Amino acid sequence: MSPIVEIEGLKRFYNTPAERVEVLKGINLSIERGETLILKGVSGSGKTTLLSIIAGLDRPSEGKVLVEGEAIAKLPDNHLSHFRGRHIGMVFQHYNLIEHFSVKDNVSVPLVPMNLRYQKVGQRVEDAMKKANISHKSDMLAARLSGGEKQRCTIARAIVTNPEIVICDEPTANLDRENAIKFLDILKNLHNMGKTIIIATHDSIFESLNFSHTVVYMSDGEIEKSESIE
Amino acid sequence: MNPILLNTQVQIYLFGESILYIFMIMAFIISLHILLKWDFDSFSDEQYRLERRSYLVITILLFVFAVKFMLLPYFVFTIDSLNTLVPGAMCAAGVISANSYGLELLFVKLFVVFILSWWLMINYYDLQAKNYPFFKIKYGLYIAVFVLITLELWLDFAYFGNIDIHQPVSCCSALFGQLEGANPLPFGLDTKTMLILFYSIFVTLAILILTKQDITALIFSGLFLYISYYSVVYFFGTYVYELPTHKCPFCMFQKEYHYIGYLIWGSLFGGVFLTADSILCKKVLNVDTSKSKIYGLLLITVFVFTVSAVVLIYRFQNGTWL
Numbered sequence: 094m095s096p097i098v099e100i101e102g103l104k105r106f107y108n109t110p111a112e113r114v115e116v117l118k119g120i121n122l123s124i125e126r127g128e129t130l131i132l133k134g135v136s137g138s139g140k141t142t143l144l145s146i147i148a149g150l151d152r153p154s155e156g157k158v159l160v161e162g163e164a165i166a167k168l169p170d171n172h173l174s175h176f177r178g179r180h181i182g183m184v185f186q187h188y189n190l191i192e193h194f195s196v197k198d199n200v201s202v203p204l205v206p207m208n209l210r211y212q213k214v215g216q217r218v219e220d221a222m223k224k225a226n227i228s229h230k231s232d233m234l235a236a237r238l239s240g241g242e243k244q245r246c247t248i249a250r251a252i253v254t255n256p257e258i259v260i261c262d263e264p265t266a267n268l269d270r271e272n273a274i275k276f277l278d279i280l281k282n283l284h285n286m287g288k289t290i291i292i293a294t295h296d297s298i299f300e301s302l303n304f305s306h307t308v309v310y311m312s313d314g315e316i317e318k319s320e321s322i323e
Numbered sequence: 324m325n326p327i328l329l330n331t332q333v334q335i336y337l338f339g340e341s342i343l344y345i346f347m348i349m350a351f352i353i354s355l356h357i358l359l360k361w362d363f364d365s366f367s368d369e370q371y372r373l374e375r376r377s378y379l380v381i382t383i384l385l386f387v388f389a390v391k392f393m394l395l396p397y398f399v400f401t402i403d404s405l406n407t408l409v410p411g412a413m414c415a416a417g418v419i420s421a422n423s424y425g426l427e428l429l430f431v432k433l434f435v436v437f438i439l440s441w442w443l444m445i446n447y448y449d450l451q452a453k454n455y456p457f458f459k460i461k462y463g464l465y466i467a468v469f470v471l472i473t474l475e476l477w478l479d480f481a482y483f484g485n486i487d488i489h490q491p492v493s494c495c496s497a498l499f500g501q502l503e504g505a506n507p508l509p510f511g512l513d514t515k516t517m518l519i520l521f522y523s524i525f526v527t528l529a530i531l532i533l534t535k536q537d538i539t540a541l542i543f544s545g546l547f548l549y550i551s552y553y554s555v556v557y558f559f560g561t562y563v564y565e566l567p568t569h570k571c572p573f574c575m576f577q578k579e580y581h582y583i584g585y586l587i588w589g590s591l592f593g594g595v596f597l598t599a600d601s602i603l604c605k606k607v608l609n610v611d612t613s614k615s616k617i618y619g620l621l622l623i624t625v626f627v628f629t630v631s632a633v634v635l636i637y638r639f640q641n642g643t644w645l
Contacts, residue, residue, distance in 0.1 A: 101366075102366075104368070152371060152374075152375070153366075154368050154371060155366065155367060155368040155371065156366055157366045164366075166366075166371065167363070167374065167453075167454075168453055169450050169453065169455070170378075171450060171451075172453050
């Protein structure tokens, strides 16, 4: 089976009047279906930029990025949004929840463009909240949730469309240790469900992951090394 | 300086058209570059840059075209408002015939709107696909549009700059009244035959669109536009003005007639252009345009109902025909 994400010669640079800032300097990476990949590196190493390009939130300056066999960087905006909605779930560091919406409503937002029947939406939202262990707070406003609950709410929102790929950007950066460990448990569930998980982090707690995964070390826009951990 | 060029509405109009033209020059230069260098299969820095610039061009053109569509009725409004400055003019008919550029400008404007709406439709279908299949047609057409719009802008300045406010003009009463006694209708038609043709062509066009006989529908939409012009000026318009001798395509844009001209001519040209554009798109791009053809037919139906309603309302209010 072909890899779910294939990256060849990926470069991302920004031109300023004074200089050209190279954020990614020719990344080659292949991620298999169902694999969990941890991108590690210090701030500014290019982890978030790489995630954003895989998620179709940013476009490369050069190089090929195939996700599910689709050259996502070349898709027109309307197709890209559709692709993202169907295949990719995002967990952001700062949650990006709509504060004055309830948990249930926040989780249902990605389903809006899918034109599903009301009953089906309710069923999917309920299911996603259960998997993310947040269904007991379904009617509470997002603004009133604790950090850990907000994170679980974003996970429910990320998986409600049943995407093949879940992308997490510094997911534990704002969590205390107890909630971070709970987050790892949810990750394990997602892994067992066969999801491909890509995480950018510099949190050492991911060293305690107790299922097979790959760690890719990034430094100054390049991949330094990668290791598979069983 | 020509006092016409000091008129506020003319200044706004010419300023608006000039600003849009500057945007179009920018889009034209980038388009040429894109057309020459485009290679969709490449993942190079240059190709990604061209794709981003292509979005920029599309955004510029969508903005420019939206404003140009609004500027067409504003142009009619502007020339209509100049009737107080041009001796002998009572409406836009007099002002437009103040020099030889006027009618040429009007025809070029209508043709530009037709081509622009076709470009918009091609752009829509191009963005519906994943790999820009109509990219070359779209940008090639834009280059042709740019040449047309250059001509239009030149005509804009030539027309407004050459209106002589000391030279009396013939307005609708003289223009359309000078044929008094002679038959103004094409092919020696009388009014009754013209009306039978008008409604017959409408029904035939509707059937052709619904049964998807595209080429014949395209020919009939052109025929319908032609017969509709004469029908509105020489029959339906007289009911708008409630005066059998008042035969003018422009006075109905005025406040006294509740600006109904915008609805009548807007729905006619909108409907015919949309239908023709849809058929052209289907033939050239081989895409399904049945929905937009139906919208075109709906607009044409609105036009037919509006002009028919004007006559019927007059008949019921006054108990007689004109």
